[in-house]
Amino acid sequence: MEYSSPAFRGRNFPSVVVLCIIAACAAEGAADVHEEWRWYLGDPGHTHYSSLKQITTRNVARLKPAWTYHSGGKAQVQCNPIIVDGLLYGISAERNVFALHADTGREEWVHKPAHNTGSGTVVRGVLYWSSGSDKRIYACVENYIYAIDAVTGACIESFGNAGAVDIKTAYARDISTMYLSSTSPGVIYGNTLIISVRVNEAHPAAPGDIMAFDVLTGKRVWVFHTIPHPGEVGYETWPPDAWKAAGGANCWAGMSLDEKRGIVYVPTGSAAFDFYGADRVGSNLFANSVLALDAASGRRIWHFQTVHHDLWDRDLPAPPNLVTVKHNGKKRDAVAQITKSAHVFLLDRDTGEPLFPVEERPVPASDVPGEETSPTQPVPLKPPAFGRQHFTEDMVTNRTPEAHAFVLEKLRATRNTGPFTPPSLEGTLIFPGFDGGGEWGGAAYDPKTGMLYVNASEMAWILTLYKVQPEGGSGQDAMVARVYAENCMLCHGPDLKGDPTLEFPSLHGMKAKFAPAALVDLIRHGRERMPSYLHLTEDEVNAMARYLLELDEQKAAQMKAMLESSSQEDAGERWYAHTGYHRFVDQDGYPAVQPPWGTLTAIDLNKGELAWQVPLGETPELAAQGMSRTGTENYGGPVVTAGGLVFIAATKDNCIRAFDKKNGRELWKAPLPAAGYATPCTYEIDGRQYVAVAAAGGKIGSAEGDAYVAFSLSPRGAR
Numbered sequence: 001m002e003y004s005s006p007a008f009r010g011r012n013f014p015s016v017v018v019l020c021i022i023a024a025c026a027a028e029g030a031a032d033v034h035e036e037w038r039w040y041l042g043d044p045g046h047t048h049y050s051s052l053k054q055i056t057t058r059n060v061a062r063l064k065p066a067w068t069y070h071s072g073g074k075a076q077v078q079c080n081p082i083i084v085d086g087l088l089y090g091i092s093a094e095r096n097v098f099a100l101h102a103d104t105g106r107e108e109w110v111h112k113p114a115h116n117t118g119s120g121t122v123v124r125g126v127l128y129w130s131s132g133s134d135k136r137i138y139a140c141v142e143n144y145i146y147a148i149d150a151v152t153g154a155c156i157e158s159f160g161n162a163g164a165v166d167i168k169t170a171y172a173r174d175i176s177t178m179y180l181s182s183t184s185p186g187v188i189y190g191n192t193l194i195i196s197v198r199v200n201e202a203h204p205a206a207p208g209d210i211m212a213f214d215v216l217t218g219k220r221v222w223v224f225h226t227i228p229h230p231g232e233v234g235y236e237t238w239p240p241d242a243w244k245a246a247g248g249a250n251c252w253a254g255m256s257l258d259e260k261r262g263i264v265y266v267p268t269g270s271a272a273f274d275f276y277g278a279d280r281v282g283s284n285l286f287a288n289s290v291l292a293l294d295a296a297s298g299r300r301i302w303h304f305q306t307v308h309h310d311l312w313d314r315d316l317p318a319p320p321n322l323v324t325v326k327h328n329g330k331k332r333d334a335v336a337q338i339t340k341s342a343h344v345f346l347l348d349r350d351t352g353e354p355l356f357p358v359e360e361r362p363v364p365a366s367d368v369p370g371e372e373t374s375p376t377q378p379v380p381l382k383p384p385a386f387g388r389q390h391f392t393e394d395m396v397t398n399r400t401p402e403a404h405a406f407v408l409e410k411l412r413a414t415r416n417t418g419p420f421t422p423p424s425l426e427g428t429l430i431f432p433g434f435d436g437g438g439e440w441g442g443a444a445y446d447p448k449t450g451m452l453y454v455n456a457s458e459m460a461w462i463l464t465l466y467k468v469q470p471e472g473g474s475g476q477d478a479m480v481a482r483v484y485a486e487n488c489m490l491c492h493g494p495d496l497k498g499d500p501t502l503e504f505p506s507l508h509g510m511k512a513k514f515a516p517a518a519l520v521d522l523i524r525h526g527r528e529r530m531p532s533y534l535h536l537t538e539d540e541v542n543a544m545a546r547y548l549l550e551l552d553e554q555k556a557a558q559m560k561a562m563l564e565s566s567s568q569e570d571a572g573e574r575w576y577a578h579t580g581y582h583r584f585v586d587q588d589g590y591p592a593v594q595p596p597w598g599t600l601t602a603i604d605l606n607k608g609e610l611a612w613q614v615p616l617g618e619t620p621e622l623a624a625q626g627m628s629r630t631g632t633e634n635y636g637g638p639v640v641t642a643g644g645l646v647f648i649a650a651t652k653d654n655c656i657r658a659f660d661k662k663n664g665r666e667l668w669k670a671p672l673p674a675a676g677y678a679t680p681c682t683y684e685i686d687g688r689q690y691v692a693v694a695a696a697g698g699k700i701g702s703a704e705g706d707a708y709v710a711f712s713l714s715p716r717g718a719r
Helices: 020-026 401-412 477-489 514-523 538-549 553-566
Strands: 064-075 082-084 085-090 097-101 107-111 127-131 134-141 144-149 165-166 187-189 194-195 210-212 220-224 256-257 263-267 289-294 299-306 319-326 328-336 344-348 358-362 376-380 428-430 441-444 451-457 462-465 466-467 576-578 596-602 609-615 639-641 645-648 655-660 664-670 679-686 689-698 704-712
Touching: 082 127, 082 679, 085 134, 097 134, 097 466, 127 187, 187 256, 194 220, 256 319, 263 401, 289 328, 328 441, 441 639, 477 538, 477 553, 514 538, 538 679, 639 679
Parallel strands: none
Antiparallel strands: 064 704, 082 085, 085 097, 097 107, 127 134, 134 144, 144 165, 187 194, 194 210, 210 220, 256 263, 263 289, 289 299, 319 328, 328 344, 358 376, 428 462, 441 451, 451 596, 466 576, 596 609, 639 645, 645 655, 655 664, 679 689, 689 704
């Protein structure tokens, strides 16, 4: 276990200057904050909790749609909107910022970010800040931070350069040609905006520096290096020159803020490249860590690393919940961090010490040349994991005899010795999968009961490494194969066919879709989920474009053979990539493991015990065949209320549901225009409580949309 205790006990914490909640409450006529949803995921501590209780276990079945807003475009919308002074602020499928009247869905304004090229990724929310009459929305789209007037939707020109700050320019290292985007909102502490960023997971990748900016000027206030520089704590856990070129160890999931302590709690992801680390030997602090930083200065207070030298893409996927539990008869302020591996690390908020034991378990060593795995990995003993940890033969699907036989044969051919089985050339089982366990939707915490509610996917994936084509290969085809292997194969696969369920398109038939100049531009600058490849040379980009425009089945087969043969050559070559993200499914595309494929779990953090667990979601075509309560893969988190309910969408079956928080019984279900891969919010206006969620699908083969939907009780139902 790796953590350090702070030397700050007894210090005087800085007072918070004009925090948005205080300013809003002090303003004349401001709404009761308990009626609103002023922060991403509910509050600065990201509890996903609401004290509203008009909607209860007794009347929730009478919830009806109140309004639907179509935000424009068709793409993923994973936004958890905020509600301030009667307005709902969100992000559209086209990554435009908008304000609606939260009781009717009527549009107030739409702001189109000036630098939105369409090559970024989803945006999961926005931030609100106010001081007197100055009311602002801060949104990060691609690599820019925007300041927007919350009342009018106009750009605030005094912030940064004409209302925007290019995050790339705040780095000491030149990352101008590297991919960087911002998906989840950061936090605002006084006049300091602390942001989270997403970077490339392969090479080259920008470092995951945690940065703070002045909310008025846009100037950078402080920076914390997650890949430590010489003289900084953790420097010895990397090769000596890693700080100059290594990437990743970034916070893409968002962060949580303790306003009273003045501490921001930052969850980080893995170092790049995700699955092979010969160039980053060591435990790699501060990747895969919960960081407690002084929100005013960025000074490290403590850290706790959840995976050493990560080779499994075990990013910490969600902001931690700031909780207060009863532990050994005393109240303890703590940080509850969920993981993709379906664990909860419960850490003291002041010191980072685990409240329940964490065991450093011996794990298998890698046999891939050049790789040096960590000999142990930390595993919390309590609470128990909220997802299955081992995929054994008795768990193979029984959907049909044919499916059982298909999966069993594949399972036996895959390396599978437990959760930390190293990546391999023959294929390694990853269970829970790359998308959890827990994911970016996070968990909901009820401060009245000490109960944590978390949804999880129970899907196995298979990770296969291959050796990158040697640099010395001759001819244009060899160069194209190398460029493809290093930059494209992880998404589009060795056969160039991609994976529609992961939103990775096929590269076949490009000639019918693109003119040469347009394809070159796409490769250089990216689009939607595809990052830009500005680091490629002009010859490399042009060669790749020509190859794709001439691609046919014969050329694709030749490329596949070249890529796969490279894994068998020259065992001394020290660079490996992977063949892409592959779900482990049967021949019909259903999960290889027996249901449930998605769950909702209640965890008693006071006791460190699971209270209940139920399947989350349905597979309609299988239910019609008598195979019910399968659960589904799910994205987006829950909300818990004082009315006794847990609201969650998240499932592939295009529904939103309400569960009794005491026992997990499903009490209400309603259809959505598309799958609601987002965390809902709940708020009250003029005495009526609403539950709203973004419903735009777009993942795991779901149809895309652009809707936000709100539900409420009729006046009769509210009694």
